Amino acid sequence: MDEAVIRAEGLTRRFGTFTAVDHVSFEVRRGEIFGFLGPNGAGKTTTIRMLLGLLEPTEGRAWVLGHDATRETARIRPRIGYVSQRFSLYPDLSVEETLRFYGAAYGLSFPRLADRIPALLELLGLTGQERRLVRHLAGGWRQRVALAVALLHEPEIVFLDEPTAGMDPLARREIWSLLYRLAEQGITVFVTTHYMDEAEQCSRLALIHNGRLILQGAPTELKAMADMGRVLEIAATPLDRALALLRGWSIFPYVTLHGARIHVYLRAPEVSLEEIRRRLETAGLESISVEPVAPSLEDIFLWVIERERFDPAG
């Protein structure tokens, strides 16, 4: 279960003077859903392209299923599947025709396809949709067909580049439940996303920012990171005065307005919430409440990204 099926060591890619991926190292274990999180332009797709052997790294190496991702592509390809961000299906083919077409293109035999197609339709919840034309399918359903195509040859790892981008919450939820189903079958899922709230869905994840890997681990591990300190939610009237006051207070490295309340990071463990409340009261503010809130994964990411700025000594 702990076998690393993907390993990247110091993986780097430059385009001219621009470093798209900067010394990225990580491991993905068999059967896990590994989330690769980051904004547009962070280097997610470039990393995938290197893992797939489509792009040569400028520096560093990657191994996929024990083979060198750049030099042994031919040995890796048959064992992996890939759904790119702009994977386009033929709009005039039906779901079943699409699978038969790609199956033939992959060189799968007819008997194998006859087994494989119904199994995939079942797995992806496409049974009953066989005859529908791809062009009549909504985004979420097309994504399932694309996924079915990527799974035709029974790959051990499937790479999905932003499978949920732009989708509604129900469609996103369905894609994620499919990913769990794949993982349950022992298929390793490498998935990229720019939705920070999808971080929670992964068994492990890595956050990439400006080409650099900032953080990796299981969501619960990351949340337990000790040096995050506390996040407090503060309400007080008038809000703008409270905000100005808290901003001038050195124990809070970060103060931000959160709807009708204020969020602060508190690093000084010796400061009590009662003390904060008292000081706000002394300053003449009213309706004061100071409550701890659980840091979100995004809080933690921001903390790590900006740790240098918050805490130059540490």
Add this chain to the structure above:
Amino acid sequence: MNRAIVRVEHLEKRFGPVRALMDLSFMVDEGEIFGIIGPDGAGKTTLLRILAGVIRPDAGSLRLFDRDLLRELERVRPLLGYMPQNFSLYGDLTVRENLLFFSTMYGASDPAWMERLLHFARLERFLDRRAVQLSGGMQKKLALIGAMIHRPRLLLLDEPTTGVDPVSRRELWDLLSEFHLQGVTILVTTPYLDEAERCTRVALMHRGRMLAIDAPDRLRASLGHPVIEIIAQPIMGVHAALRDHPGVLEAVILGDRIRLVVREGSLSPEDVEEAARGIPGAIVQEARWAAPRLEEVFAHLMHQETADG
């Protein structure tokens, strides 16, 4: 504080056979940060373009600042700042030149205000950099302060944070908070549910309709069903067993836990824990009450909508 400065009634917009906006009605009070959250194709951009006076609706009434937008656009327009989703900057111009251009366009020249905007956006150091050479996050910030250059009273922002990095996303929200505290009313669209918390009120939008409009904590409370969270392995097996349990309306895996929306009074965490222990080979870590997530509310409303029609 509570004057409605946006009043939209029965707004309709079609593009050929597509009904992009269907009978949309809502109000936004002065001083609000009003978030419109929805996936691609919900109609967010169409709505903002109509409010900005860029395109005309097919039907419905539209009052901004107590004026009919369609009849008095010239009088309303100076009060509006609009940031479209697509790149609205001149790539070949520097940061300074872009802002000067926006100032000239709006006939607003206030160097001190421009300095303050640059300071808020932390762009002072990049004055002479061409817009194309800014990072995505910085481009968004520049476009945002460009929309603020003529001191509008209402900001219309179309997905300012989509695809930007977490640091820029936070800086953009800090900027919005700054404008909010200065009394500017903000209407902002986003595909990210987690940004709802930043807004005073939120509209959940899907396929041309608003499914719900309320303050984020009230929206969460509106789910109307309790939620139980259980951490147990093997997660797929436990999920499959609990999903069909009577009383469970919905069971969704969220990372290492299963979230169950249950019928009021039907199941307690103890019941769920017991049911899970009855599954051969299952190891239960804990089961507890949990607060509804906005994503669950959205999904629930979408289910209802499908069921109704």
